[in-house]
Amino acid sequence: MALMGNTADLDEAVENLLAAPRDLLRAELENLRIGPTHRNWARNLADGDREARLQVATALRTCHAVTVAPYWPRLRGFLASVREEHVRAMGEGGTERLLESLDRTLARWRPPVLEVHHPREADVHLGGRGLVISSAVFSSHQAEVLTFPGDSAQAPVLALPAFGTDPPPTDLWSIGDTVNRPLEELLGRTRTAVLEALADGRHATGYSTTDLARRVRVSTSSTSQHATVLRRAGLITTNRDGKAVRHTLTPLGIALLESGTPRF
Incomplete structure (x- = not known):
């Protein structure tokens, strides 16, 4: 809604809603299909009723807490x-x-x-x-x-x-912790996530740094740094494929990932 302004902060968006000009609020409501049972309330909202705006603000916070924050x-x-x-x-x-x-x-x-x-x-x-x-x-x-x-x-x-016309990755909507806990304690959360992401492609040609960054959901530069550490530890290999580089698990990386703890 334009009346909440161009902001990524929920509190600021709610403040913009509460302070939005009445004309702008009415223009936004004209684009909504409102059922007969809610028309009186919507009319009060359009007329600038403070209580109606506070109800919308509360609903926005509740919706955000359930559908976005987790x-x-x-x-x-x-x-x-x-x-x-x-x-x-x-x-x-x-x-x-x-x-x-x-x-x-x-x-x-x-x-x-x-x-x-x-x-x-x-x-x-x-x-x-x-x-x-x-x-x-x-x-x-x-x-x-x-x-x-x-x-x-x-x-x-x-x-x-963000996903184009493709369905979004289902793991984006997972709240649970998917990282191997013992490995997380040893390697850190992101490096463990890199290893787990590579496990899906270990029998193929591996993943490029950009693809890996998407799967792990960190920046490409950060992924490259973590890959360097894992490569020096002998857990992954990196090979150039044209302008890109592709990463794959080594046998040691596979064994470490499957056991959850290192074996020497």
């Missing part, structure tokens, strides 16, 4: 890897390369127009405001363009599904 550490790591890919694309070829690298099933760059696949047709003119590209983990496999009617200087936001 999974946020994993989601944040995954989003960091997606953002890193965008930064790398922009570093390689600027804005043109970044726009060309977007999932073509969601958005296509036809200079000077970025076409976004969406059921509703509309033209959004930036007018020098720029464009914010955001990765969404709760999207229903389609892009969204968010504008801020109350702030003509605010850059529109292009929200793209």
